[in-house]
Amino acid sequence: MNCYDCHTAERTTPALAVCHHCGAGLCAEHARALPDTVHHLSGTGASTLPRRARRISCSVCAEAEALG
Ligand SMILES: [Zn+2]
Numbered sequence: 001m002n003c004y005d006c007h008t009a010e011r012t013t014p015a016l017a018v019c020h021h022c023g024a025g026l027c028a029e030h031a032r033a034l035p036d037t038v039h040h041l042s043g044t045g046a047s048t049l050p051r052r053a054r055r056i057s058c059s060v061c062a063e064a065e066a067l068g
């Protein structure tokens with residue numbers, strides 16, 4: 001698979017990751033690794049766990065999620 005964002009710019013770059021949201025292949029330049037906070041619901045309310053998951057996103061989805 002090749003990077004989708006590079007493909008739209010008429011370049012061909014092997015993909016290193018896949019956007020978790022849209023499924024586009026992404027090269028190192030276009031992949032965004034976002035910290036994904038894990039919420040744990042307990043009896044007294046939500047608490048945030050110290051460990052953070054990782055989410056790979058393309059620039060389009062990262063910006064869309066930042067706005068949302
Ligand atoms: Zn790319």
Ligand SMILES: [Zn+2]
Pocket residue numbers: 019020021022023024057058059060061062
């Ligand atoms: Zn995406």
